Amino acid sequence: MTGMRRRVTIGFLSIVCLLFFSGMVSLVELSRLSRDTDGILRTNQRNIELAKTMLDAAHGHNVALIRLAVFGERQYDSLCMASLERLESSLQAAQHEALEKSFLDSLAFAATELRLLTDNYLAFGVSERPASKPAAAGYADPVGARWYNDQYEAVYERLTAAIKSYMTSTQSSLAPRTEQMKKNAYRAVTPVLISLSVMIAIVLMLFYFMSIYCVNPIVQMNKGLGDWLTFRVPFAVKGDLKDEVLELREKIDALIALLKQNKA
Amino acid sequence: MRVDVVMRYVGMVMLFIAGFMLLSAGISWLGGMDSSFYALLLAALLTALLGAFPLIFVEKKEQLTNKEGFCVVVASWLVACVVGTFPYLIWGGEFSLVNALFESVSGFTTTGATVLTDIEVLPRGMQFWRISTTWIGGMGVVMFALVILPSIGRSKMTLSNMELSTLAKDNYRYRTQIIVRILLVVYVGLTVLSSLLLKLAGMDWFDAVCHGMSACATSGFSTRNASIAYYNSPSIDAILVLVMTLAGIHFGLIYATVTGKRNNIFRSEVTRWYVGLLLAGAAVIAVTLYAAGLYPTFGTSLRYALFQFVSLVSTTGFATADTNLWPPLAVVLLIAGSIVCASAGSTSGGIKINRLVLAVKMMRARLRQQQHPNAVLRIRLDGVVQETEFLHTVMTFIVAYFMLIAAGTVFAALCGTDLTTAFTGSVAMLGNVGPGFGQVGSMNTYAELPAALKLFDSFLMLFGRLEIFGLIQLFFIKWWR
Numbered sequence: 187m188t189g190m191r192r193r194v195t196i197g198f199l200s201i202v203c204l205l206f207f208s209g210m211v212s213l214v215e216l217s218r219l220s221r222d223t224d225g226i227l228r229t230n231q232r233n234i235e236l237a238k239t240m241l242d243a244a245h246g247h248n249v250a251l252i253r254l255a256v257f258g259e260r261q262y263d264s265l266c267m268a269s270l271e272r273l274e275s276s277l278q279a280a281q282h283e284a285l286e287k288s289f290l291d292s293l294a295f296a297a298t299e300l301r302l303l304t305d306n307y308l309a310f311g312v313s314e315r316p317a318s319k320p321a322a323a324g325y326a327d328p329v330g331a332r333w334y335n336d337q338y339e340a341v342y343e344r345l346t347a348a349i350k351s352y353m354t355s356t357q358s359s360l361a362p363r364t365e366q367m368k369k370n371a372y373r374a375v376t377p378v379l380i381s382l383s384v385m386i387a388i389v390l391m392l393f394y395f396m397s398i399y400c401v402n403p404i405v406q407m408n409k410g411l412g413d414w415l416t417f418r419v420p421f422a423v424k425g426d427l428k429d430e431v432l433e434l435r436e437k438i439d440a441l442i443a444l445l446k447q448n449k450a
Numbered sequence: 451m452r453v454d455v456v457m458r459y460v461g462m463v464m465l466f467i468a469g470f471m472l473l474s475a476g477i478s479w480l481g482g483m484d485s486s487f488y489a490l491l492l493a494a495l496l497t498a499l500l501g502a503f504p505l506i507f508v509e510k511k512e513q514l515t516n517k518e519g520f521c522v523v524v525a526s527w528l529v530a531c532v533v534g535t536f537p538y539l540i541w542g543g544e545f546s547l548v549n550a551l552f553e554s555v556s557g558f559t560t561t562g563a564t565v566l567t568d569i570e571v572l573p574r575g576m577q578f579w580r581i582s583t584t585w586i587g588g589m590g591v592v593m594f595a596l597v598i599l600p601s602i603g604r605s606k607m608t609l610s611n612m613e614l615s616t617l618a619k620d621n622y623r624y625r626t627q628i629i630v631r632i633l634l635v636v637y638v639g640l641t642v643l644s645s646l647l648l649k650l651a652g653m654d655w656f657d658a659v660c661h662g663m664s665a666c667a668t669s670g671f672s673t674r675n676a677s678i679a680y681y682n683s684p685s686i687d688a689i690l691v692l693v694m695t696l697a698g699i700h701f702g703l704i705y706a707t708v709t710g711k712r713n714n715i716f717r718s719e720v721t722r723w724y725v726g727l728l729l730a731g732a733a734v735i736a737v738t739l740y741a742a743g744l745y746p747t748f749g750t751s752l753r754y755a756l757f758q759f760v761s762l763v764s765t766t767g768f769a770t771a772d773t774n775l776w777p778p779l780a781v782v783l784l785i786a787g788s789i790v791c792a793s794a795g796s797t798s799g800g801i802k803i804n805r806l807v808l809a810v811k812m813m814r815a816r817l818r819q820q821q822h823p824n825a826v827l828r829i830r831l832d833g834v835v836q837e838t839e840f841l842h843t844v845m846t847f848i849v850a851y852f853m854l855i856a857a858g859t860v861f862a863a864l865c866g867t868d869l870t871t872a873f874t875g876s877v878a879m880l881g882n883v884g885p886g887f888g889q890v891g892s893m894n895t896y897a898e899l900p901a902a903l904k905l906f907d908s909f910l911m912l913f914g915r916l917e918i919f920g921l922i923q924l925f926f927i928k929w930w931r
Contacts, residue, residue: 196506200499211492373542377492380536384496388503391457395507398454428509 189429208381215374237353243273255330293348458508463526464501478575486575493536555908557583559915562670562767562884588667588797636701644693651685665693670767670884677769698764698792732756763787765798767884769892799882865903879910
């Protein structure tokens with residue numbers, strides 16, 4: 187490739203490369219942003235699911251203990267343990283997955299408290315009462331009911347409050363995460379904006395160079411040639427000419443000289 | 451004026467800057483490819499592309515006119531400051547557009563003021579880029595390119611004449627090629643020496659090199675939030691005092707002293723004034739601090755006073771103490787030191803001690819002239835008679851300098867800052883010092899200032915670095931024709 191063609195090709199190739207480059211960068215950054223957004227939404231949804239499971243488990247545990255302690259229905263001890271295990275496994279999952287673990291401290295404490303209280307009751311509280319007491323309608327064990335009211339209810343309320351607080355905390359942590367996402371979006375856009383600015387600068391430079399090295403000389407040559415043909419004004423093109431444009435001027439000069447020679 | 455030729459030379463400077471970005475990316479890569487690697491690599495690619503583009507179209511020209519040379523120098527500084535923001539912007543963090551521009555201008559002009567509230571959180575690659583900007587700016591963006599890029603050829607003389615301060619040229623009695631080499635040898639030599647000494651004094655290699663580069667450039671950028679106070683080491687303080695003092699002396703004189711030439715630092719009138727001013731100022735501040743009971747012993751007072759005074763007079767801006775808490779006399783002396791600053795031909799900014807000496811001599815001559823109206827009085831500096839026109843230039847510069855400080859103070863006050871912050875901030879920006887007092891004290895940053903003031907301060911830093919008239923001329927349309 188010769189002079190002018192090579193320069194123009196390189197110029198345009200640079201622009202194409204930059205376009206491709208900024209496109210690729212924006213694609214990569216936007217997919218990263220999309221991944222981040224998806225991650226936040228998934229985490230949030232998972233947290234809500236876990237909180238729901240924990241609330242269900244706590245509720246099941248509460249119902250089982252009412253049946254067990256107040257009405258003396260022993261068959262509910264397995265439901266009681268199963269609910270507790272479900273609660274603990276959900277808590278473990280939350281502790282494993284949570285990005286912000288500090289919210290789970292009070293919940294873990296309340297769950298441990300519940301576990302100790304339940305274990306203690308199942309070990310000693312149940313055995314204190316006659317084993318084969320029938321569960322009749324309207325029957326309520328006054329000892330069990332007092333235990334439930336005095337000890338269990340407060341712990342249960344602390345637990346449900348902790349679960350609700352965990353659920354709302356995950357929601358309230360959305361604000362800083364969104365803020366972080368905004369920053370990430372800014373970071374994602376910045377390289378593209380800079381690439382575009384550089385591209386604009388290059389396009390302007392290309393325009394300028396094309397003007398001074400290509401367009402202006404051709405316009406001048408056209409005018410000079412016209413003047414020579416019409417008024418016989420000597421053909422002279424000023425400026426910094428190069429490559430094919432310079433050759434063109436030299437050839438026109440040679441042609442004019444040849445024409446003058448022929449006339450003479 | 452041939453704009454295309456100017457663009458070609460500015461492009462070469464940009465390629466040179468892209469090289470430093472690539473070097474910083476290399477540092478990031480060596481440090482386990484931290485989060486700045488991608489930003490630095492991307493910035494290097496974009497800067498290189500932008501710089502290489504004019505080289506494709508514009509052919510090499512051997513001769514540059516003075517006007518073209520001037521444009522190359524000013525445009526190179528401006529473009530360097532703009533492309534210097536690329537790594538910051540791409541990396542993100544605390545760098546908004548205004549913050550990135552401020553940090554970049556502060557780096558290239560060797561001011562060393564920062565808008566970052568937590569510098570230590572920056573990855574190593576970014577830290578190195580930040581220090582690199584000051585190191586490039588210390589010697590001069592174009593001057594560095596003159597040394598590194600061989601293809602500049604005969605244009606070297608025009609460009610170096612434009613880049614070097616008029617005052618700085620006086621002490622050189624060599625050809626341009628040799629002057630440029632002397633500058634590089636002294637600059638690199640001083641950087642290597644200070645880095646080695648700092649390493650021996652207990653810094654790790656990275657910190658030693660970064661602080662060595664920063665001290666030689668009289669920038670004051672540090673890798674630590676608490677600046678040099680972080681190390682709390684008398685030996686590090688002593689090394690930096692020595693390096694900062696040397697970096698404030700004319701590089702030609704340092705070279706002459708090392709090579710055993712006659713016109714060395716011991717015979718230089720300006721250097722005598724400079725060192726005398728440093729010692730006297732530090733002694734008075736030390737006495738003030740000791741009298742105020744801020745430090746337990748006079749030795750400790752002298753240690754802190756000497757470090758802070760040398761740091762501000764040499765326009766470095768490192769800090770070992772919170773000078774906001776110092777007594778008023780000490781503060782006034784520190785502000786005065788920030789205005790006068792070090793010698794011409796060094797990496798420092800400010801009015802420069804040479805101009806102060808000439809101004810004092812002119813005032814003395816004026817008094818004598820009034821006593822003896824017919825006397826023909828000549829003003830000499832280092833034994834050389836100074837021309838009247840040159841003396842006028844000196845006085846014009848001093849007047850313009852104070853006018854800009856006043857303008858900066860008014861603008862800062864308009865933006866809602868207190869008077870101390872407004873005045874000392876303007877002094878620190880125009881003198882390329884870095885820390886001021888009040889909100890912008892030695893242990894504070896410029897982060898809390900409004901965005902408009904940060905932009906204005908960026909211009910003040912450039913005005914200071916290009917010695918005011920360099921940048922002003924660019925705004926006169928008639929000059930372009």
